[in-house]
Amino acid sequence: MDSKSCNIFVVGLDDFNLSQMKTLPGASSYRFHELFSYRELKQQDHFPVRELLVEGIQRLRAFPGHIDAVVGYWDFPVSTVLPLLREAIGLPTTTLESVLKCEHKYWSRLLQRDVAAAHVPEFAAVNPFMVETLEKVPLPYPFWIKPVKAVLSHLGYRVTDDESYLHALKNIRERIHRYAEPFNLILSKADLPPEIELVDGYHCIAEAIISKGRQCTLEGYCQDDDVIVYGVIDSLREGPGESSFSRYQYPSTLPANVIERMTHITRRIMHHIGYSEAPFNIEFFWDEESDGIWLLEINTRISKSHAPLFKLVDGCYHHQVMLNLALEREPAFPYREGKFACAAKFMLRHYEDALVSRIPTREELEELESEYPESWIQIQVSEGMRLSSLRDQDSYSYELAVLFIGAESPDELERKYREILRKLPLRLSRLSS
Numbered sequence: 001m002d003s004k005s006c007n008i009f010v011v012g013l014d015d016f017n018l019s020q021m022k023t024l025p026g027a028s029s030y031r032f033h034e035l036f037s038y039r040e041l042k043q044q045d046h047f048p049v050r051e052l053l054v055e056g057i058q059r060l061r062a063f064p065g066h067i068d069a070v071v072g073y074w075d076f077p078v079s080t081v082l083p084l085l086r087e088a089i090g091l092p093t094t095t096l097e098s099v100l101k102c103e104h105k106y107w108s109r110l111l112q113r114d115v116a117a118a119h120v121p122e123f124a125a126v127n128p129f130m131v132e133t134l135e136k137v138p139l140p141y142p143f144w145i146k147p148v149k150a151v152l153s154h155l156g157y158r159v160t161d162d163e164s165y166l167h168a169l170k171n172i173r174e175r176i177h178r179y180a181e182p183f184n185l186i187l188s189k190a191d192l193p194p195e196i197e198l199v200d201g202y203h204c205i206a207e208a209i210i211s212k213g214r215q216c217t218l219e220g221y222c223q224d225d226d227v228i229v230y231g232v233i234d235s236l237r238e239g240p241g242e243s244s245f246s247r248y249q250y251p252s253t254l255p256a257n258v259i260e261r262m263t264h265i266t267r268r269i270m271h272h273i274g275y276s277e278a279p280f281n282i283e284f285f286w287d288e289e290s291d292g293i294w295l296l297e298i299n300t301r302i303s304k305s306h307a308p309l310f311k312l313v314d315g316c317y318h319h320q321v322m323l324n325l326a327l328e329r330e331p332a333f334p335y336r337e338g339k340f341a342c343a344a345k346f347m348l349r350h351y352e353d354a355l356v357s358r359i360p361t362r363e364e365l366e367e368l369e370s371e372y373p374e375s376w377i378q379i380q381v382s383e384g385m386r387l388s389s390l391r392d393q394d395s396y397s398y399e400l401a402v403l404f405i406g407a408e409s410p411d412e413l414e415r416k417y418r419e420i421l422r423k424l425p426l427r428l429s430r431l432s433s
Contacts, residue, residue, distance in 0.1 A: 005031050006327060007065050011052070011072035011082065014038035016378070020307055020317040030323070035059060035070065035085075042391075047077045049182035053189075056081075057088045067091065069326035072301065073319065075151050076179070079103065079301040080186050092328065094222075094300075096190050098275040102298040104187075105148045105205045107196045108273075112295055115272045116265050119284075119295045121208040125199045128172045134162060138206040141165075145206045147176050148199060149183040153394035158209070176202060210294040213287035216252050218259075218266055219306060221279040221321055221331060227267040230321070230333045231314070232259050233306050235283070238349070249344040249410065250309040258286050261293055275300070279322050305345050305402075308376060312343035312406035340374060340406035344413050348421070349397040350428060353388045356381045356400075358427035368423060372416060374406035379426065386431070400426060 006029060010018075013034040021027060035056055041048065060067060070085050072078035080103055086093035102108050106125050113120045124138035126145060145168050146156035155175060157168035180201035187200060215237070220229040234253060238246035252259065262284050270280065281303050283296035307317040315337030324331045360368075365377050379401045381390065387398040403420060407413040 005029050006068040007031050007033060007063070008069045008071060008323065008326070009033045009035040009060060009063075009067060011035045011056070011070065011078045011085070012038050012041045012074045017073060017304060017307070017319065020311070021319045021323070024317060024320050024323065033063070038074075041074065041078065046178065047182040049077045049081060049185050052077065052081050053084060053185075056085060060085065060089050069323065071322050071326045073304045073307075073322060075299065075301065076103070076149060077182055077186070079299065080149075080183075084186075084189060091326075092277060094276050094278045095274070096186075097192075098273055099300045100187070100190055100192075101273045102275065102280065102300050103149060104196065104199075105146070105297065106199050106203065107148075108298060109205065109207075110195075111273055112269055115268045116295065119265055119293050121210045121294060123205055123207045126204040126206050127202070128169045128176065128204055129202065133169060134166060137162070137165065139208055142209050143206050144209060145169075145172070145204050147172065147179055147201070148203050148205055149201055150176075150179050151392045154392045155179075156394065172204060176204075210285050210296065213285045213289075213292075213294075214254060215283065215285050215296070216254055216259075216262075217248070217281050217283045217303065217306070218262060219279070219281045219303065219310075219318060219321075220266065220270075221325055222270055222276045223325060223331070225271075225276075227270045228331075229263045229266060230331075230335075231306070231310060231318070232262075233303075233309065245347055246349070247344045247346045248305055248309065249413070250306065250313055250342065253410075254286060258293070262286075265293065265295065269295070269298070273298075277328075278325055279318075281306075308404040309343040309345060311338060312340045312374065312404070313338040315339075338406075341408045342410060342413060343404065343406040344417075346403045346405065346417050347399055348401040348403070348426075350387060350400055351397050353386060353398075353431060354428040355431055356383055356385050356387070356427075357429040358425055359383045360425045364425055368420060371423075372405070372420060375416070375420065376404040377420070377424070378402045381426075387428075400428075 083093045083096040101111055109123045126138050142160040155172050159165040159168050183201035215235040217233045218229045219231045232252035233248050233250045236246050266282050279302045280300050282298045285294040302318050302322045310318045315334045321331040359379050380399050390398055405416050
């Protein structure tokens with residue numbers, strides 16, 4: 001091995017993201033090592049936090065060479081355990097507490113309210129196991145309720161009356177343990193203030209509805225007391241109540257002054273939280289009618305969903321930001337050096353349970369990607385499965401496939417997407433009654 005090579009352990013390494021990281025500037029000097037595969041992380045009945053913190057640390061300590069970085073691009077539990085893994089082998093890291101101040105939805109809201117109260121909706125902590133919960137409805141209807149930690153809007157519900165609130169609480173009580181138990185294990189490793197110790201992973205947060213307007217995500221990082229935003233991506237929704245994402249589109253078409261205001265809010269909050277030397281993304285709504293800006297949530301990772309969009313438009317996957325920060329280097333991310341003026345990740349969804357009767361073969365996908373060389377297609381289902389068996393979906397739809405597409409205009413993006421869908425041999429069958 002080259003003496004100048006960097007040994008980089010990736011938590012949840014998968015082929016799609018590995019292929020992207022191997023194209024980064026300087027990647028010839030990187031040696032990527034798997035610390036738990038994607039399958040080990042995602043194809044289990046539980047999130048393997050205990051395994052990550054015991055066996056994962058053992059694997060790192062047993063590595064015969066020098067470890068230069070430990071990184072990850074997945075949501076919970078990867079983003080949340082990274083500080084503990086790095087600290088265990090003496091690597092520089094932002095603190096576990098700073099990560100939890102972003103990832104614990106109730107704690108994060110309290111801190112956001114300290115410095116950006118005008119941009120934070122009304123909210124309240126909820127114990128879904130309290131018998132008298134209906135007598136203490138936390139906010140006026142309608143509102144959202146979701147666990148203080150979950151994945152991809154799973155167990156998030158828009159409630160409009162007592163009946164829908166009780167339905168949401170019932171479903172949350174039945175399933176929240178999947179997130180609560182591993183999240184509580186991580187919370188036990190942190191120095192928590194008393195008010196947060198009382199709101200553990202078995203709790204939820206209720207929030208006033210802020211879905212009116214246009215949603216976007218700011219991708220950024222904190223380094224040397226600077227908070228840098230390097231890209232803004234629009235998030236478009238569809239489905240009943242527009243509750244599910246239909247696509248992420250880059251670059252954003254929001255007015256420049258709105259993005260500037262969001263960036264200013266982001267800097268205040270990230271400084272207040274004390275997050276440092278790591279990437280993040282932060283989601284906002286802009287209400288065009290009132291010109292109000294609302295903060296939705298903060299994630300302590302790059303979005304892997306956005307990586308191909310940056311490649312198509314800016315010329316580089318933003319894994320570069322994640323890796324350079326972990327290696328204590330300047331991210332030096334390019335701007336508008338890609339092949340296309342815009343790009344999108346489209347999410348093909350279905351809104352009721354069904355049986356998957358046909359999926360494309362690898363050869364059929366390769367033929368489509370050859371016909372549209374600016375695209376990548378990923379099928380999320382397998383032949384013969386029921387959609388309801390998919391894990392960690394939002395509460396209103398099932399994600400069948402994702403398509404990354406580059407184009408010269410938003411209209412061309414839409415046209416290419418429709419053309420590919422017409423040619424995509426993915427079929428569903430109704431369930432027999």
